[in-house]
Amino acid sequence: MRIIPLLLLALFVGCNTLTKKSADLVVTGATIINPESEKDVVGDIVITDGKIIEVGPGASGNYEATKTIEAGGKFVIPGLADMHSHFGNMIIPGDADDSKLVLARHLYFGNTTILNLGSHKAWIGAIDGMRDALKKGKLQGPRLLATGSLITMPGSHPVSTIYSPELQKKIAEVISNHGGDGPIDLAPLRGTTLVRNADELSKEVARVGKWGADAVKITVESGPDEFGDDHPQMSPEMIAASADEAKKFEIPVLCHISSLDELEACLKNGATGVVHAVTSEKPLPEDLELRMIKAGFVVIPTAAMFDGWKRYAADESLLEQVALKPVLSDQEKKIFGSERMRDQFKSDESWDKALVILGKHLKKFHEAGGTIVAGTDTGNPYRFAGFALHEEIAFYVKSGIAPRDALATATTNAAKLVGQEDEWGLIKTGLAADLLILDKNPLDNIENTLLISAVIKAGKEVDRKSLPMR
Incomplete structure (x- = not known):
């Protein structure tokens, strides 16, 4: 008489097991932090x-x-995005390719998305090749967004400011051989395009747009000041033309x-935003933040770059930070810790004042409802890929x-x-499983974003120790 109940129990257990669905990965028991939510929950992903x-x-x-990560007592945030990144680091030889290293470092520090804004090793063909290698697993790195080219004017930044004399000579030959009208594509020397008027700028925006660019970057400035404020500056008509296209x-x-x-010119002529905040020792206009917000203007400040030049030049021990030990090579530490580099980037009273004004500007802009997007300008001195975003x-x-x-x-x-x-x-149903x-808890101390237990990119845990970071 007990056989039937036992059979029913076995059938119930078997059916209950069969109702379980399969998953590739679950993260259990973590405090889930979504930046847009004021309420964090302990749960599973x-x-x-x-x-x-x-x-x-x-x-x-x-x-x-298939795999379970037990994360009780830990905290999960979405994977981070660096929306102003480059290849190169200002110390490698001009034609050297450090893209593999840069991508690996980004991923190591939990940057699961980056926006490359052109120049070194970042022309359309190079980006296509990297994306294909990432897709096939031949290259390890974050989601690679890109502009396909950095658009500037002949004789302006970065061509006549930070490009080496040897590279500038090659570019001069390209310009000489180009002849006629139209944008001058410098690939494969650099992922940079030279334009001279609004029509050429429109054509270049159309070219990268048809390719599938995630954004357009235009160099408006006539400086930077340390190189002299006498380089060609994009006209309001050129800015407007790029925005329209x-x-x-x-x-x-x-x-x-x-x-x-330059900021005012971009603000008044339809640009989406700027990839550097203004650094000025003079007070900014009282109504600037509200005008920016009214226009829907976005700021990618690269504030820690400006601050980092001062801090690293003043304190060589920063190169020995625990988080950087698996990353920086002896050569990098030697060069970035050299007296020449530290003297070049040392601060002064006016720079200190400009940084204070910058911080107040960002706070005021944010509190009034403005949109700040994080970016580092990795590729500059002391902006170590991945770490710089933190x-x-x-x-x-x-x-x-x-x-x-x-x-x-x-x-x-x-x-x-x-x-x-x-x-x-x-961290939401239907979105990419990019997690840190x-x-x-980073809400208790923001520096806790560096206390990384695991990085998950596209649903797979990253083997951080195996990444080629040097």
Whole structure:
């Protein structure tokens, strides 16, 4: 008489097991921090085919996972995005390719998305090759967004400022051989295009737009000041032309600027935002932030770059930070710690004042409702790929922006800038499973973003120790 009940029990257990769905990866028991939410939850994240399929308390109960990461007591944030990055680091030989190293370092520090803004090793063909290698697993790195080219004017930045004399000579030959009208594509010397008027700028924006650029970068400035303020500056008509053409492809136009007049020109002529904040020892106009917000203007400040030059030049021991030990080579530490480099980037009273004004400007802009997007200008001295983004976010907090809002600059705000908020940037069902698992709460101390337990990119845990970072 007991056989039937036992059979029914066995049938029930068997059916219950069969109802469990399969998953590639589950992260269990972590505090889940979404920058756009004021309420964090302890729960699970279920991942299949590189996407989050369920998230919340007990979410993993209905799944049999190939791999489980038990994250009790840990904290999960969305993977970070550096929206102003380059290859090269100002110390490698001019034609050397450090893209593999740069991509690996970004990923090591939890940057699961980067926006490359052109120049070194970043022309369209090079970017296509890297993306293909990333897709096939032959290269390890973040989601690679790109402009396809940095657009500037002949004789302006960076061509006549930071490019080497040897490279400038080669570029002069390209210009001489070009002849006639039309944009001058410098590939493969650099992912840079020279334009001389509004018509040429429109054509170049159309070219990169048809290719699939995620953004357009135009160099508006006549400086930077340390190179003299006497280089050709893009006219308002050129800025407006780039903005008009970019609208056809629904991509943002980002202006490289360094002074207030350049920012005003971009603000008044339809650009989406700037890829550097203004650094000035003079007070900024009282109404500037509100005018920027009214225009929907975005700021990628690269504030920690300006601050970092001062800090690293003043304190050589910063090159020995624990987080940098697996990354920096002896050669890098020797060069960046040299007396020549430290003397070149040392601060002075006016620079210190400019940094204070910058911090106040960003806080005021943010509190009034402005959009800040994190970017580092990696490729510059002391901007170590991946690590620099953590310093950038920390600068915002130091300036008075709440840690949660600072995290948003490198997650949700970044995704919205390029119209990809439905693809990545949050820990949400249907979005990419790009995650950063931390040992301590970044909302308690923003520097805890460096206490990385695991990096998950496209649903797979990254073997951080195997990344080619030197």
